[in-house]
Amino acid sequence: IRVLGASIGYALDKAILYGTGTKMPVGVVTALAAVSDTPNIVSHAATVTGIALMRALIDDISKAKGKYSRGVKTWVMNEATYTKLKAESMSINAAGTVVAGMDGTLPVVGGIVEVLDFIPDDMIFGGYFDLYLLAERSSEKFAQSEHYRFLQDQTVFKGTARYDGKVLDSNAFVAIGVNGADASDMTTTFAQDSANL
Numbered sequence: 001i002r003v004l005g006a007s008i009g010y011a012l013d014k015a016i017l018y019g020t021g022t023k024m025p026v027g028v029v030t031a032l033a034a035v036s037d038t039p040n041i042v043s044h045a046a047t048v049t050g051i052a053l054m055r056a057l058i059d060d061i062s063k064a065k066g067k068y069s070r071g072v073k074t075w076v077m078n079e080a081t082y083t084k085l086k087a088e089s090m091s092i093n094a095a096g097t098v099v100a101g102m103d104g105t106l107p108v109v110g111g112i113v114e115v116l117d118f119i120p121d122d123m124i125f126g127g128y129f130d131l132y133l134l135a136e137r138s139s140e141k142f143a144q145s146e147h148y149r150f151l152q153d154q155t156v157f158k159g160t161a162r163y164d165g166k167v168l169d170s171n172a173f174v175a176i177g178v179n180g181a182d183a184s185d186m187t188t189t190f191a192q193d194s195a196n197l
Contacts, residue, residue: 004159025165073111075126122181127173
């Protein structure tokens with residue numbers, strides 16, 4: 001049951017970012033991709049590093065407008081990207097100690113950093129997630145059946161939940177590609193539901 005609940009949460013996180021709107025919420029990335037010529041999708045060459053990269057990120061992040069937000073920013077990336085940014089923010093303080101400007105937040109700008117492993121390397125998505133409307137249509141339900149493979153002495157378990165979601169203002173979010181990643185490539189795949197085809 002715990003694993004099924006975690007799987008539903010994982011799928012919901014992915015849908016909030018990449019959801020297509022068909023049997024799932026419309027994701028932030030999908031909403032950004034639907035806006036033509038938006039300044040909120042930015043890519044940086046692999047040659048932009050160190051303090052230049054941090055300055056560029058601050059400029060990029062300022063493109064997320066929180067006009068109707070409570071002002072709390074959240075940034076999502078995978079662990080490899082987070083670790084690279086942490087290394088880029090390293091310096092030596094007055095005591096001669098190596099320190100990093102990132103520790104769960106983005107330097108200067110602030111905001112919580114969430115690490116999600118399904119995000120491609122060198123991609124950062126972020127903004128004001130309180131401007132994302134998520135509605136639970138049907139709460140999580142768990143069930144089991146011994147009828148599926150009774151003769152093989154196997155039991156099947158299932159977990160279901162239904163959500164709708166939509167970005168209230170796409171200007172509240174940004175997509176940033178670093179280290180040469182193309183931020184306009186915003187496609188992903190969802191595992192097929194082989195049991196209900």
